[in-house]
Amino acid sequence: MPDAVEWPGWAVLRGVAPLVLLWLAAVFGRTLIGDTTPLIERIARRSTPELPPALCRYTRRLTAIWCAYFVLAAAITATQQLSYGATSAVVWGATALLFVGEHRVRARLFPAERFPSLIQQLRDTWSIWRTRP
Numbered sequence: 209m210p211d212a213v214e215w216p217g218w219a220v221l222r223g224v225a226p227l228v229l230l231w232l233a234a235v236f237g238r239t240l241i242g243d244t245t246p247l248i249e250r251i252a253r254r255s256t257p258e259l260p261p262a263l264c265r266y267t268r269r270l271t272a273i274w275c276a277y278f279v280l281a282a283a284i285t286a287t288q289q290l291s292y293g294a295t296s297a298v299v300w301g302a303t304a305l306l307f308v309g310e311h312r313v314r315a316r317l318f319p320a321e322r323f324p325s326l327i328q329q330l331r332d333t334w335s336i337w338r339t340r341p
Contacts, residue, residue, distance in 0.1 A: 222292060226282040229299075233278035236271050246271040247336070254332035255324040263318060270310065277306060 239247040249267035252259055259267070281299045290298065311326055324332065 222285065225295075225299075226286040229278045229282035229285060233275045233282065236275040236278065240268065240271055240275070248274070251329070251332050251336045254336060255328060256321075260321070263321065266314070266317065274306070277302070 236247050239245065239250075245253075246268045248271045249259065249264055252263065252267050256263075281302065285295050285299060308326065311323070311329065315323060323329075
């Protein structure tokens with residue numbers, strides 16, 4: 209379905225979006241290789257330096273889920289079945305649902321643990337992202 213207004217930049221944006229999403233998948237994925245600390249574990253340790261082993265396993269799996277999500281989102285953006293605006297809305301909406309939904313699921317899976325608020329979680333994510341090697 210073409211966009212209502214055809215602007216040559218849409219083609220560039222359509223090409224860049226899947227590449228950015230695949231790059232994010234690679235950034236998350238490379239932290240799952242070998243003895244590297246998974247990216248989401250690094251973020252979690254920002255607020256809780258001593259994580260229980262079960263939570264470390266959870267963060268590893270969650271990093272893999274985000275990695276898979278970014279690959280799926282890249283595939284969705286590359287298919288060009290929807291307008292650029294609709295595709296962006298789907299990807300951003302799914303990202304928000306995954307982020308918020310995980311926050312709630314984590315609280316249920318680990319009721320004895322105290323977790324940071326969503327806002328603090330965003331701050332922790334940003335601080336790790338800015339300082340990543």
